[in-house]
Amino acid sequence: MSALDDCYNVFDLRDAAKRKLPKAMFEFVDRSTEDEVALRNNRAAFEKIKLRHRSLVDVSGRSTKTTLFGKEIAAPMAIAPTGAAGLCWYEGELELAKAAAKMKIPFTLATGAMTSMEKIAKEANFRLWFQLYVWKQRELSYQLIERAKNNGFEALIVTTDTIVSPNREYNARNGLQLPFTPTVRFTMDIMQKPGWFLNVLMKYLTTIGMPRNENYPEPYRRNIGADPFRQEVMRQDSLNWDDVKIFRDKWPGILMLKGINRVDDALKAVSAGVDGIVVSNHGGRNMDSAAATIDMLPEIAEAVGDKITVLLDSGIRRGSDIVKAVARGAKCVLTGRATLYGTAVGGEAGALKAINIIRTEMDKTMAYTGCNRVDEITTDIFFADRETNRMAAS
Ligand SMILES: Cc1cc2nc3c(=O)[nH]c(=O)nc-3n(C[C@H](O)[C@H](O)[C@H](O)COP(=O)(O)O)c2cc1C
Structure with missing residues (x-):
């Protein structure tokens, strides 16, 4: 019996991932920053929204399919960039990308990934997006943009909310600090998860050596133990709207900004000529006082959604x-x-399971709320009580 068989929802996948990964790795994926208020608040904001089910509507022909940037996808869902997928599973990014391609949803490859964009483009080509962290030496970022273009990536997503390195104190406690020097604690941690040691770390060590950031420009494509921030390789604190204009000139495809969480920034994004924004607080991983994105969404969508x-x-x-x-x-x-929990538990099969679970739950919610098509999902489904749902109804 595989660990996946016992997983019926994303929280089960999380528990299974916790059993598989070394503590340092699991916490890197699962936790957020400082007191983890933003992480909890992101969930609480979703949970407090209540829906009204609709009775006696024929929803037997419903579909979660939708159109995004002019092309059909299986559900309004895409894989976010996560630099750590390749440490959850050997070449985890590739596993995740293959699952996304099979499920017909877009996949975003992170700048910090351990699998190269060339390999992803060759082996998992459905709709590929590349997430860009920006180097202080801008020319290096421009090289990456060129590389993504040459590999046929459909979209470039520039992350705008990682201005400085966040306070992820647990990483320091777990010995997961950069530059990496193995501590006794970290070594003990790894020894307690022999499956991960053999199937992930050893697979790298016996093939390419220590995993590397394969998408960094050549001079910086060293192993993941090196510290990009400390060495001033990647510096986000000078990133500004002039950069966005340059990215716009250099990138002919779909350009998105990720990490927008206020209306005035969304309006500036429109002026800068981008095609899309990802309303995001990085999963609560950066600024711990960040507002929940689902709370910010209505006013942002109203201002720029058309x-x-x-x-x-x-x-x-x-x-x-x-x-x-x-x-x-x-x-x-x-x-x-x-989807990262799923990948950690079962590689491609685990990622497929995570996507399937979420898509099926979405389908059921559409059925309960009487929606046959994604464009029938409107604020009409909300229960607007005075306490919790004022924003939803507006
Ligand atoms: C382990 C991990 C690594 C991440 N790495 C990146 C990254 O390299 N670039 C980026 O823009 N966002 C990164 N993110 C943020 C995600 O793209 C996304 O914004 C966030 O995970 C969404 O929140 P959720 O985890 O609650 O779905 C990472 C998130 C996690 C959990």
């Missing part, structure tokens, strides 16, 4: 969360941890 494509992430764990986000104006959501 001009650019609005996507959302941070806190998606259930298919009903997608329905809520779509009703509040998102064309699509991105999943970070939810």
